Amino acid sequence: MMVIKESSLEKGLPKKTESICPECKEVIPAKIVEEEGKAVMKKECEEHGKFESIIWSDVDLYLEAEKHAYDGVGVENPKIEDASSCPDNCGLCNLHKSHTCLANVDLTNRCNMNCPICFANANERGYVFEPSYEQVIDMLKTLRDEKPVPTTAVQFSGGEPTIYPDYFKVLEKASELGFSQIQIATNGIKLANDEDFAKKSEEAGLHTVYLQFDGLDEENYRQARGREMLDLKKKAIENCRKTEPNPLSVVLVPTIVNTVNDDQVGDILDFGIKNRDVVRGINYQPVAFTGRIDKEKRQRQRYTLSDLAIGLEEQTGYLDRSDFYPVPFVTPISQLVSVIKDEPQIAFTSHPHCGLASYLVVSDDGEVSPITDFVDVEGLMDEMKNRADEWDTFLKKTAMKLGKKVKTKKGRDKSMVKNFKKYFGDYLKEEKLPGGLTIGEIFKDILSEGNKDSVGKFAWRTLFVGGMHFQDDYNYDIERVKRCVIHYATPDGRIIPFCAYNGGPTYREEVEKKFSIPLDEWRDRQ
Structure with missing residues (x-):
């Protein structure tokens, strides 16, 4: 009944790995070295030259994180049974070392916004990707059929999932299929503009709203989203608060860009604490650069997980960088519960450099303490x-x-x-x-x-605070892809790691083109 095992990752610096060329996307050798107290990836493509990117801005935190690495046991029923290399044949495959902890299902690439930093880049592609209700249900069934651990958490995304024609039906069916955590990743427009939307969503089966939330200064939204949105975000949160008998849980998801809103990470957390009756967590996402970007701008705007831990330490006064642990740190809980219950449990065996997290405990009078004050x-x-x-x-x-x-x-x-x-x-x-x-x-x-x-009992007095740094073509590490626990389900029955779907070989483009129709044709059908 083992769901974890000792990590096979190379530890320490320097180390060798594999990455991709940001230009041609071919797999190339890479090394991670220490430079000026930072962990830096360096790689060279024979055709396109040398590239380097800061992986973690604090090498001590980088090395500490990998002390807590575990590997998973993979999947027993991979779609691709004979893969020999990664990431050119995703499905999941026999090389993958983790099962799905959270699945993304894109309901549409249409959106009611056009954000400059969006992964999906929905309104500029010239086609509409919008799986039918039947295709979505097939994707959900594929996730529930995964072995040894059926997927229990699904996040509907896009585009903007709330504009999908069968949005409520999909929530109901996901609940019927046995998903115990059903989420949406949303900009909040529908939640803000329709006072009953949160209630209807919860009644249909929704558990958690992952809400884009880039700070408490409208300038953040003008730069990241192209418009002012702070009042709209607050209205969306307020409408989630009104659901009965309990508020619809909200997790704030700020995309953090250095020199743009990195000075807001503490204020965002304080805002979450003040609204902890409805806000259950903050999941910061350091920016991932999609498309081409010049080296100077990329270096200036690069923000890493160690920047987040240090920034929260400096901006809050109640958190220390040492309070944060990598995602796989908690996998012994999964192993213990698997043995006790005699059935395999979800195990967060991601790469130790994918994410960091901690919990805060908040007293009745608002005093904030990290969980490490109460537990060794x-x-x-x-x-x-x-x-x-x-x-x-x-x-x-x-x-x-x-x-x-x-x-x-x-x-x-x-x-x-x-x-x-x-x-x-x-x-x-x-x-x-x-x-x-x-x-x-x-x-x-x-x-x-x-x-x-x-x-x-635990959640209403606590707040999750963490960060997940999704990869781009510049910091792409194939060892991370092999251990990814956040996956996309696709209409052709595949399950693809997040960073392979949105970066690297860019499976997103392949899948969307395969199952899309031209934008003009879609408009004619309406």
């Missing part, structure tokens, strides 16, 4: 990994002692709850969380029940 997180993860490795044997040896019920899933869960403090209490500090809760009680609730009420 590194000790806890190490102990969970060690305990998971021996848990099967432990259960067998103690079955008679704990009773026959331990042989059942319910019995194993109860056994874990009963013994939680015995095994993990040393890593939980005794300070009380807001409302009289303790970390131990919350972890036990999540591990034993795994339901929304249990998680809710």
